[in-house]
Each structure stands twice: as structure tokens, then as C-alpha cells.
Amino acid sequence: MKKPITIKDLAKSLNISVATVSRALRNSNEISSETKKAVLKLAKEMHYHPNLLARGLINKKSKILGVVVPTINRQFWSNSISGIENIAYKDGYKVMIFQSAESFQKEVEIVETLANSRVDGILIAFSKETREYEHIQQVLDRGIPVLLFERVCDELNTSKVVTDDFFGAKRITQHLILRGKKHIAYLGGPQVLAVCRERFLGFKSAMDDAGLPISPEHVIETDDFTFEIAKNGIYQLWNSNNKPDAVFCFADILAIGALDACKELGIRVPEQLALAGFGNDDTSRFVSPSLTTMSQPSFEMGQLAAKLILEEINSEEEDEFDFKTEIIKPNLIVRESS
Structure with a gap:
């Protein structure tokens, strides 16, 4: 060679x-x-x-950031990565991107690889399997800054950038209620994830405030975020004796799968069943009927995450750095599906 x-x-x-x-x-x-x-x-x-790594050993900085996301094939994550890279590049940083594929074990291995590669900082959104955070604490103990975004936890003392999921879910459920819907179902991901739990609690809060009961069979907790799982959820709801008149889906990918199931079942949307998602993916505008959703400024969230971790990296008072939690409120986008 x-x-x-x-x-x-x-x-x-x-x-x-x-x-x-x-x-x-x-x-x-x-x-x-x-x-x-x-x-x-x-x-x-x-x-x-x-040799950037060798140069980093001399300068004490590698000028590289590591980014770990569950997957890169969803628009929220790809937009966030673009926002991170946008700010990092302006500050002379390169970005190494990894996807955990929703695997805790893979996430642990990726984080160890990044730490051993002497990256200056790590930005991470946890996998759906992540329940323990020792792998992150070990990185923090080595003096490597870590920022959590979107999928976070309370156990770690780091800066965080998150969506106000409770607010967003409550707001979109209130919208469905104002449309006259009284039997609203929730189709969401595993509630061990804080983001899934917060969206369910926002949904529940809106229903409680309106004095509307939530039928246990109207709450479907999915173990993944795919079109097929969402379609199966709609079939389950519609084949029951207690049919809903609206469904709030945790994410647009689930809502689009739900819409496809409605077409297969001959369900008129929104007359028989209103649908709402979360995220405002580009595809949500172009499906028919177009999808009511909550808009998340994912690119801007990525930019903010990069700014926060670079601020920490460049801080001269490392031991006294003031960690920040930035909470971004999503916006309701009303379209044809509701």
C-alpha cells in the first residue's frame, strides 16, 4: 500500500x-x-x-464534533444535522455523523469510538432502547462536552435543546376538540422515551381539561415509527366496536401511514376520522388530504445545539460553565386532514 x-x-x-x-x-x-x-x-x-487528529493532539483541539442520532432517514434528524453542520463549519469544525439505528448497544459503541477519537464534543439524541446513561457520564468525566437534543434525560448535567412536546401535543389535541371531535385516539411511540411520554401527557391534559374520557383501547403505544405500524394501528382502531372520530399521531410518519390505511378502508378524512401529526415533514404538505401537524424548527434546533456546545468548548471557565436548557415551542399548522 x-x-x-x-x-x-x-x-x-x-x-x-x-x-x-x-x-x-x-x-x-x-x-x-x-x-x-x-x-x-x-x-x-x-x-x-x-493529519487532523495529530494536529489536534498538538493544538489540544481536534476541531471535530460527533453527532449521534437514532436514524438519518427522517426529516427531523437530517434537518437537525444540517443545522449543526451549518454552525460548526462557520467555526472551523467538521462533523462526524453516526446513527444508532435505535440500538442502545450500538449507541454505546459509537460514543466510545467518538471519545477515543478525541472529538471536541458530542451531540446526541438517545435511541429508543436507552435507559441508562453511564456511557455518557464516562465521557463527561473525561472532560468532553456533551449536548443532548430532542431525546434527552434529566439524569445528566449537560446543556439540552428540546421541543416543548407537552405544549405541542396539548395544542393540537385542543384543535381537534374545537373541530367537534370527542373520541380522540392517540397513536404514539414507546413512553419510556421522554418525548413520547410528554406528547401523550399533553394529549391527556387537553382531553382532561375538556372533560373528555380517554378509552383505553384508543391509546396505541407503538414500538417503532414506521408507516406499516401506523397502518396496523388504524386497522385495530377501526375494527373495534368503539371507533374514534380523530387520531393524534406522535409523528408525521405515523400520521401518513394512518392516512394510507384510511384510504384502504374507505374512511373519509376528516369527515369520519380526523388525523393530526407532529413534525411538519415536507411530505405532510403533499399528501391528500394534506396533514394537520405541529411544526418543529429542526434546522434551527440543530443550529442552536451547535452554538451551545461550541460555547462550552470555547469557554475558559470550564468548571463553572452554565449549562442551558433551550425549550422550543412548535407551531400549529392546520391543513385538510382535520
Whole structure:
């Protein structure tokens, strides 16, 4: 295998010192413009690539952030990553992206890999299986900043960026009630996840305030977030003797699956069954009927998360850093499905 070109190779070819080449590559003012041009020209010709990790060991910073999300094929997570990268790049940082695939074990392995790679900070949204947080505490104990976003916990002393899920779920349930719906079902993810639990509690609070009972068979807790699971949920609800007149779905992906099931069953939406989602994915505008949902500014949440962790990384008073929890309120988007 061909050995990578090093600074020593550049220095030897130009008959200058390694230190001069290093300073030229860093655009140091100590080096003449002519020398810089010569070094950069040769570096390009010889396909020299800097060892960012080695440079980080010298500078005490790798200028790399690690991002861990459950999956990258949902719009909320991909938008959040874009927001993180947008801010990180402006501050000279690169972003390493990993997906846990909703696996706790994979999440633990990813976090250990990132910590051992000497990233300057880790931004993470927990998997649906995550119940323990020792793997994160160990990273914090090593002095590596960690920021939690969207899927968080109370056990860790870190900065956090979250959606006001209780508020959003209550607001959209109130909307369905104002539309005259009295038998509203909830189709949501595993309530061991704080985000799922908060959305269910928001739904319950709106129903309680309106004096509307929640039928136990109208609460379906899914173990994943897929179209097929949502479709099965609608079939289950509609085949019961106690049919709902509306369904609030934890996320747009579930609401779109529910809408597809309604078409298969011949259910008129919203006349027979109103539907509402959460997230405002792009697809929610283009399905027919278009989907009522709660809009989450996911790109902006990613930007805010990046700003907070960079603020911590760049803080000179590390031991006294004031961790922040930013709570973002979603906005109701009323469309045809309700």
C-alpha cells in the first residue's frame, strides 16, 4: 500500500525545514507569501492531506464534533444535522455523523469510538432502547462536552435543546376538540422515551381539561415509527366496536401511514376520522388530504445545539460553565386532514 505523503516529504522536496512547511500550511504570518504558494502548490501536486487528529493532539483541539442520532432517514434528524453542520463549519469544525439505528448497544459503541477519537464534543439524541446513561457520564468525566437534543434525560448535567412536546401535543389535541371531535385516539411511540411520554401527557391534559374520557383501547403505544405500524394501528382502531372520530399521531410518519390505511378502508378524512401529526415533514404538505401537524424548527434546533456546545468548548471557565436548557415551542399548522 502506498504510504501517505507527510510534511517531511514536502520539506525534503522544497529543501526547507519541516517547521517552515508546517507554518506555511497554517498560513502563518512568519512565512513569506512566495514560500506559502510553493508549499501549497507542491502539497496539491503530491496529494498531501493533513493529519487532523495529530494536529489536534498538538493544538489540544481536534476541531471535530460527533453527532449521534437514532436514524438519518427522517426529516427531523437530517434537518437537525444540517443545522449543526451549518454552525460548526462557520467555526472551523467538521462533523462526524453516526446513527444508532435505535440500538442502545450500538449507541454505546459509537460514543466510545467518538471519545477515543478525541472529538471536541458530542451531540446526541438517545435511541429508543436507552435507559441508562453511564456511557455518557464516562465521557463527561473525561472532560468532553456533551449536548443532548430532542431525546434527552434529566439524569445528566449537560446543556439540552428540546421541543416543548407537552405544549405541542396539548395544542393540537385542543384543535381537534374545537373541530367537534370527542373520541380522540392517540397513536404514539414507546413512553419510556421522554418525548413520547410528554406528547401523550399533553394529549391527556387537553382531553382532561375538556372533560373528555380517554378509552383505553384508543391509546396505541407503538414500538417503532414506521408507516406499516401506523397502518396496523388504524386497522385495530377501526375494527373495534368503539371507533374514534380523530387520531393524534406522535409523528408525521405515523400520521401518513394512518392516512394510507384510511384510504384502504374507505374512511373519509376528516369527515369520519380526523388525523393530526407532529413534525411538519415536507411530505405532510403533499399528501391528500394534506396533514394537520405541529411544526418543529429542526434546522434551527440543530443550529442552536451547535452554538451551545461550541460555547462550552470555547469557554475558559470550564468548571463553572452554565449549562442551558433551550425549550422550543412548535407551531400549529392546520391543513385538510382535520
